[in-house]
Amino acid sequence: MNTNDALPSIRVVLADDHDLVRSGIKALLTMIAGVQVIAEARHGQELVTLVESLKPDVVMTDISMPGMDGIAAIAEIHSRQPEVRLLVLSMYDTVDFVKRAVANGACGYLMKDAPPFELEQALRSVMATGSYFSPAIAQRLLQPSEPTVDDELTHRQVEILRLIAQGRASKEIAFELGLSPKTVDVHRARIMERLRLNDIASLTRYAVRKGLIKP
Known part of the structure; x- marks a missing residue:
């Protein structure tokens, strides 16, 4: 056999x-x-x-x-x-x-x-x-690690952060996720506040480091 x-x-x-x-x-x-x-x-x-x-x-x-x-x-x-x-x-x-x-x-x-x-x-x-x-x-x-992005942000915030890091404007993100541009802007402000980051470049670097987008 x-x-x-x-x-x-x-x-x-x-x-x-x-x-x-x-x-x-x-x-x-x-x-x-x-x-x-x-x-x-x-x-x-x-x-x-x-x-x-x-x-x-x-x-x-x-x-x-x-x-x-x-x-x-x-x-x-x-x-x-x-x-x-x-x-x-x-x-x-x-x-x-x-x-x-x-x-x-x-x-x-x-x-x-x-x-x-x-x-x-x-x-x-x-x-x-x-x-x-x-x-x-x-x-x-087995090594200690910093909090994951899922520990720090909600699922919706992770979605929005990934799109921001891809260079998408608020209107584009709003259209793709079925939200209003104002809601997207509110989420972006909360993401920045929660991560203690002050600009899009910093958000993008964070997204790369956490594996949300490719370098």
């Missing part, structure tokens, strides 16, 4: 906003016995929709994506389908990134520069034990 036939099938939905990166990861995943990439997403909202309809075993997602980011998508998927394993595949290894991902429902965290064999190790682990953290990430989780 072929030992590969005994391996359980793992259905994966893959999310990354860079087509080339996503194609490379997919190529590596398809080389793993029993693993099938059943769909790909370029942003968080597309990922949520695909997972809702396809009900995969595992989601592998980047964090920084346009529109709904990976953290928001993870939270949405976890609330709707808690049985889906959510594995982050990221270039960021700071404690803040990892803890935000886990707090929102991720059960594993893998670096994009990990050796190819670790992809299989991570998938098998999340299916068998429900979690996977590379040794380097596990070590970082």
